[in-house]
Amino acid sequence: QGNRGSSRGGGGRRPRVGYYGNRCRNVESIVASVVRAHVRSNPANAPGILRMHFHDCFVRGCDGSVLLAGDTSERTAVPNRSLRGFEAIEEAKARLEVACPRTVSCADILTLAAREAVVLTGGQGWRVPLGRLDGRISQASDVILPGPFDPVDKQKRDFAAKTLNTIDLVTLVGGHTIGTAGCGLVRGRFFNFNGTGQPDPSINPRFVPLVQNRCPLTGDASARVDLDDGSVGRFDTSFLRNVRSSRVVLQSDLVLWRDPETRAIIERLLGLRRPSLRFGTEFGKSMVKMSLIDVKTGSDGEIRRVCSRIN
Numbered sequence: 001q002g003n004r005g006s007s008r009g010g011g012g013r014r015p016r017v018g019y020y021g022n023r024c025r026n027v028e029s030i031v032a033s034v035v036r037a038h039v040r041s042n043p044a045n046a047p048g049i050l051r052m053h054f055h056d057c058f059v060r061g062c063d064g065s066v067l068l069a070g071d072t073s074e075r076t077a078v079p080n081r082s083l084r085g086f087e088a089i090e091e092a093k094a095r096l097e098v099a100c101p102r103t104v105s106c107a108d109i110l111t112l113a114a115r116e117a118v119v120l121t122g123g124q125g126w127r128v129p130l131g132r133l134d135g136r137i138s139q140a141s142d143v144i145l146p147g148p149f150d151p152v153d154k155q156k157r158d159f160a161a162k163t164l165n166t167i168d169l170v171t172l173v174g175g176h177t178i179g180t181a182g183c184g185l186v187r188g189r190f191f192n193f194n195g196t197g198q199p200d201p202s203i204n205p206r207f208v209p210l211v212q213n214r215c216p217l218t219g220d221a222s223a224r225v226d227l228d229d230g231s232v233g234r235f236d237t238s239f240l241r242n243v244r245s246s247r248v249v250l251q252s253d254l255v256l257w258r259d260p261e262t263r264a265i266i267e268r269l270l271g272l273r274r275p276s277l278r279f280g281t282e283f284g285k286s287m288v289k290m291s292l293i294d295v296k297t298g299s300d301g302e303i304r305r306v307c308s309r310i311n
């Protein structure tokens, strides 16, 4: 899909740590304090922002296209309707326009905010390369993202198409250690899997009644259920342990334990298989890779003044 060719569009330079330097000394602390305030007032903003960054990077690259408002913009596409945290990005932008006018892109703000969301929930931090420009195009019809019923092979292919390997896939899906999913997406498999009238047999039977209670068939489809049972607010390896014991709500997460390759990576991330991998470190590494997908650094981008519209 032309990832490679366009990644340095317009002849600009690639993002790097410390990019803003003296032009905006406090960029990181300003984003951090705004995100902190928004997560404090509503903890759902932390997972919301992390997911928003993923949805940005997988559609037209990490260019803030997901932030643009409009009748047919990406925000209106089904997977993006449940995104949360836009106000935090907009407020960080407003503060940065005062501190360093027309300097910091919304794409960079979203990338920094995603790291902050991880740190605020107890995860390990990492250094964020900066210098992305904001895109000018946002179309709902471009929003083609991995879905909750995708088999592992499809997940691998979708990530490979974005330069992310299978370790990146498993590690980044480990981001489901925080946040929730809408009951409408998950409950079918807990009551009537593929028309069998029974729950999906690969789900841990002791986990089934918990989700059935949380997401009754006749209940509100927009009620939400934890992606990481028992540790929804904490950025840790609990989610991967839940995948290992088949106690997860999304089918796309559950199947990661059935595929030998992704299973081995989960075991490595949990320290159960060698060479072991540290989830905290890997997550930062994979996030940096994801945050560099198709970035705009030349004439193909701009520094928006307001994140919800192009200049």
Ligand code: HEM
Pocket (backbone or CB within 6 Å): 044, 046, 047, 048, 050, 051, 054, 082, 083, 084, 146, 147, 148, 149, 150, 155, 172, 173, 175, 176, 178, 179, 180, 181, 182, 183, 185, 227, 250, 252
């Ligand atoms: C195969 C890849 C993936 C699939 C199929 C997938 C699917 C989903 C689905 C269906 C939801 C529930 C949405 C809702 O009902 O509102 C969700 C939530 C979430 N996803 Fe993913 N996801 C994937 C990868 C990722 C990645 C790479 C990240 C970030 C690194 C991520 C972070 C999150 C977070 C934090 C939430 C919770 C959102 C909230 O609580 O508002 N996901 N994901």
Ligand SMILES: [Ca+2]
Pocket (backbone or CB within 6 Å): 055, 056, 057, 058, 059, 060, 061, 062, 063, 064, 065, 066
């Ligand atoms: Ca984008």
Ligand SMILES: [Ca+2]
Pocket (backbone or CB within 6 Å): 176, 177, 178, 228, 231, 232, 233, 234, 235, 236, 237, 238, 239
């Ligand atoms: Ca957790």
